[in-house]
Amino acid sequence: MGASAPKVAVVTGGASGLGAASAARLREDGLRVVTLDLDDRADIRLDVTDDTALAEAAARVGPVDVLVNSAGVIGGNAPLLESTAADWRRVLDVNVLGVVGAMRAFVPGMVERGWGRVVNLASIAGKDGNPGLAPYSASKAAVIALTKSAGKELALTGVLVNAIAPAVIATPMNDATAPEVLAHITGLIPMKRVGRPEEVAELVAWLASERVSFSTGAVYDISGGRATY
Template sequence: MRRAIVTGGASGLGAATAARLRSEGIEVITVDLSDTADEVLDITDESAIAALADRIGPVDIVINSAGIVGPNVSLVETDSDQWRRTFEVNVVGTVGMMRAFIPGMVERGWGRIVNFASMAGKDGNPNLSIYSATKAAVIALTKSAGKELATTGVIVNAIAPAVIATPMNDSTAPDVLAHITSLIPMKRVGEASEVAELVAWLASDKVSFSTGAVYDISGGRATY
């Protein structure tokens, strides 16, 4: 049985992904700050990630879903602490999980990593400069790692959702949410189950000749 770890797995896209993977018979360990997760953990804590890796042993699939939106304000209203905090969660936390589990995957000759980026990382959403920049960083991270690991059997891809109906977007300012929804040609937000379906495919044996790629799930918003 393959084993997966899903960060941000207690709610939203992470929870939907965990449920979908379990439906395939995959053993899933959810990681989150919420006490409803299998492992309560702050992914910005490098020592805690290392302890987790030692405790749970081999993992075949890593889904980096944990993330925060950060402030909904104009660029000039942001401060350095807000930038540091959002990058710590969205980028450094993702890197920490990858560093902890990639070596074991390489040793076993098989692994799947799916990083959650966003359409914001491609287009840049107004009044979400920090979030947009972190998701652009996740895209570049995925492309770089995909090239590094291309001959190891470990595949690294990212998904770039548009607006999805999740608890995280409940805290997005209504005007911002309306703007980014208006950019979607299908004229609706996505469902978590739709995203989970794509993630499950990327975490499977069905994908074998794609790495360092970004898969849009945007209702037609993506232009490249």
């Protein structure tokens, strides 16, 4: 890549919510951003659970410097004891295996070139657990753990892998969350408000930049004070 060429970022789930906000913020920093999403507004329409589609996207996009894994689903609002195996599989497939698949598709090139940034969108639910959202909470705990593992594995490659754990943010994904669940998790935030997508995008932009050099396998809370560890 020539010195004057802009860095290239891929943002999964980039057509709406935190993904769209992150894509917009990275463009402000001068990156060329390619969004992947099931939504027709994405630059490349695909399902992150489809490894073949991810491989084809990687070949189409070419060298990538930054990967932001924002694609995710909340799943149903239901007590654990009423959840089904199918409920769990869909959430884990998208939220966990989707992240793994995207990393397998785009990170090898980063390693080969000796520089890269991976930002995985986890959730404070992955630390605290939200009632009625056991599959989602467990999936985000998995994202945190895989970020820590990958950060250690890639620590000497020039590729940094970090995660962000937001509390509830005002995004379309939360429109389907039951009002009582939303009220509960908002009530846990000491600032007594939900976060804004652009606040999370600012943290994404920092973690995707050269300004970060000695942090990998880390989890950055953006929770309005909810996080306790």
